[in-house]
Amino acid sequence: xxxxxxxxxxxxxxxxxxxxxxxxxxxxxxxxxxxxxxxxxxxxxxxxxxxxxxxxxxxxxxxxxxxxxxxxxxxxxxxxxxxxxxxxxxxxxxxxxxxxxxxxxxxxxxxxxxxxxxxxxxxxxxxxxxxxxxxxxxxxxxxxxxxxxxxxxxxxxxxxxxxxxxxxxxxxxxxxxxxxxxxxxxxxxxxxxxxxxxxxxxxxxxxxxxxxxxxxxxxxxxxxxxxxxxxxxxxxxxxxxxxxxxxxxxxxxxxxxxxxxxxxxxxxxxxxxxxxxxxxxxxxxxxxxxxxxxxxxxxxxxxxxxxxxx
Numbered sequence: 001x002x003x004x005x006x007x008x009x010x011x012x013x014x015x016x017x018x019x020x021x022x023x024x025x026x027x028x029x030x031x032x033x034x035x036x037x038x039x040x041x042x043x044x045x046x047x048x049x050x051x052x053x054x055x056x057x058x059x060x061x062x063x064x065x066x067x068x069x070x071x072x073x074x075x076x077x078x079x080x081x082x083x084x085x086x087x088x089x090x091x092x093x094x095x096x097x098x099x100x101x102x103x104x105x106x107x108x109x110x111x112x113x114x115x116x117x118x119x120x121x122x123x124x125x126x127x128x129x130x131x132x133x134x135x136x137x138x139x140x141x142x143x144x145x146x147x148x149x150x151x152x153x154x155x156x157x158x159x160x161x162x163x164x165x166x167x168x169x170x171x172x173x174x175x176x177x178x179x180x181x182x183x184x185x186x187x188x189x190x191x192x193x194x195x196x197x198x199x200x201x202x203x204x205x206x207x208x209x210x211x212x213x214x215x216x217x218x219x220x221x222x223x224x225x226x227x228x229x230x231x232x233x234x235x236x237x238x239x240x241x242x243x244x245x246x247x248x249x250x251x252x253x254x255x256x257x258x259x260x261x262x263x264x265x266x267x268x269x270x271x272x273x274x275x276x277x278x279x280x281x282x283x284x285x286x287x288x289x290x291x292x293x294x295x296x297x298x299x300x301x302x303x304x305x306x307x308x309x310x
Contacts, residue, residue, distance in 0.1 A: 010072030013216040013301035018064035020206045022182030023295060027199040031138075031192055035120060038188035039137055042127040046262040047194075047253065048186040049129045051277030053269045056183040081171065085155070094155050094215070097208045101151040104204030108147040108197045112138045115196070128267070138192035140184040145175035146197040146285065153292070154208050155202070158218055159227065162234035165293035169238055172197075173285040180281040186222040187280040197286045206297060235297065238290035245283030252276030 014020065038044035089098040115138060122135035149168030156164050176190040209216045256272035257264075 010217065011301060012144070012300050013213050015074045015204050015301075016299065017206075019295065019299065020202055023202045023291070024199055027195050027202065029194040031195040031199075034188050034192050034195065035137060038186070039120070039122050039135070042125045043259060043262060044188070045125060045127060046267060048188050048277075050256075050262060050267050050269050050273045051180075051280070051283040052183055052186050053267075054271065054274035055181055055277060057269070058181070058274055064089070079150065079233045081145060084149060085152045088152055088155050092155065092157070097155045097212050098151075100204050100211070101154040104154065104200040105147045105151045107203070108150070108200040109140070109143055111196050111200070112140055112143040112193060112290050116193075118142070136185060137189045138196050139176070139179055140193075141174070141184065141190040142176040142180050142193035143196055144191045146172035146194055146288075147200065149203070150197050150201040150292075153289075153296075154204050158174065158216055161296050162231060162293055163229035163288045165296075166234045166238060170287035171288050172289070173282045176251045176281045176285050177278055180277055187277040190281040191284045194285045194288045197294065198300075201292055202295075205292070209296075209299060209301075213301055217303050219303045232297070235290055235293045240291060242283050242286030242288075242290050245279045245286060247283075249280035251282060252279060 038048050059221040085101070089095070089301075116135055120135050120137060122131070122137070124131045146168075149171045153164050153168050155162060172194070176193065179185045179188055180258055252272045256270050256276060257268055261268040261270070261273075
């Protein structure tokens with residue numbers, strides 16, 4: 001699949017294949033690292049568990065509309081994402097791109113189920129962490145919501161992708177944070193789901209850009225800069241938010257007592273563990289969308305030459 005050259009001496013979309021392959025490799029490597037640290041090591045299991053315990057304590061305090069909203073959050077957000085994707089598909093009539101996006105969405109969700117139920121094992125390390133039902137990484141709910149947001153991101157025009165990435169990140173991390181607050185999933189389960197979708201978003205994105213060169217190429221227009229939706233500030237906000245949240249998770253872990261609080265008998269669960277788990281369930285999701293938004297911006301086609309009238 002060779003990228004077609006853009007007109008007027010420009011650059012074709014997704015011209016640098018090595019960037020996409022590097023992103024896929026990085027996603028897989030990060031997923032393996034999350035699994036190795038938080039599932040196969042005693043300290044990682046304890047850190048994930050105390051965060052879940054802290055979330056359980058706070059979830060039990062909720063009642064009324066807050067409780068109903070949280071328990072229905074995955075279904076509500078999934079329905080919204082599907083509707084948005086369908087509307088964009090019908091409106092823009094990008095049938096091939098939509099088919100590729102559906103393939104990436106399906107691949108992400110199937111991968112999560114295979115990883116969770118077949119390939120990845122959660123060892124019982126006799127460290128005080130309840131074994132429960134075995135492995136729960138990656139989170140299925142988070143994968144579904146994140147993959148749905150990613151599908152919409154893949155089919156919109158380049159000028160809309162920065163804003164769509166920001167909205168998709170907010171959407172996906174809301175579901176990820178919700179599954180943690182509801183004590184359905186540990187923070188690492190949520191992070192692993194983001195990484196699964198990142199991989200498939202890169203696979204789908206490479207095909208979408210290569211097979212839709214015409215509408216994935218930015219053309220200079222007289223008097224236009226792309227508008228607010230195309231602003232690089234969206235990327236900057238995602239990078240900053242993701243880095244701050246991820247750093248905040250580490251800071252909260254240290255404020256909770258670090259390793260000493262984890263190895264205590266029983267483990268010393270505090271509000272800082274809840275804050276850290278919540279930040280960890282959000283930060284990496286923002287970073288995934290930040291990286292994708294930046295890559296898609298860099299790899300959109302460029303058409304040089306005289307500006308066209310809007």
